[in-house]
Amino acid sequence: MITKRGMSLEHRAGRLESYFESLDNAVHRLIEITGETHKIVMENQRENGLRFAQHDRELSEIKTAIGALTEATHAGFKRSDEKIEQLELLIRQRLPNN
Numbered sequence: 001m002i003t004k005r006g007m008s009l010e011h012r013a014g015r016l017e018s019y020f021e022s023l024d025n026a027v028h029r030l031i032e033i034t035g036e037t038h039k040i041v042m043e044n045q046r047e048n049g050l051r052f053a054q055h056d057r058e059l060s061e062i063k064t065a066i067g068a069l070t071e072a073t074h075a076g077f078k079r080s081d082e083k084i085e086q087l088e089l090l091i092r093q094r095l096p097n098n
């Protein structure tokens with residue numbers, strides 16, 4: 001014979017099993033979500049690494065181009081100064097001495 005108190009214990013045990021199953025399912029889903037999130041984070045880190053590497057290459061190319069442009073500009077100014085100096089010398093040679 002099952003007493004009223006015994007049924008109450010069975011009912012409580014059933015409820016606890018149900019809560020445990022729900023909690024267990026929630027924990028497993030949380031583990032899945034955490035795994036998926038980890039995969040996404042790792043992929044984002046990989047993509048960001050590739051982007052940073054690309055940006056580093058582009059910056060290096062820009063620095064090289066700016067350096068070459070600076071050198072060419074400097075060389076151009078130097079040639080221009082030399083021509084001006086040659087013209088000044090020619091003009092002085094052609095001017096009558098005072």
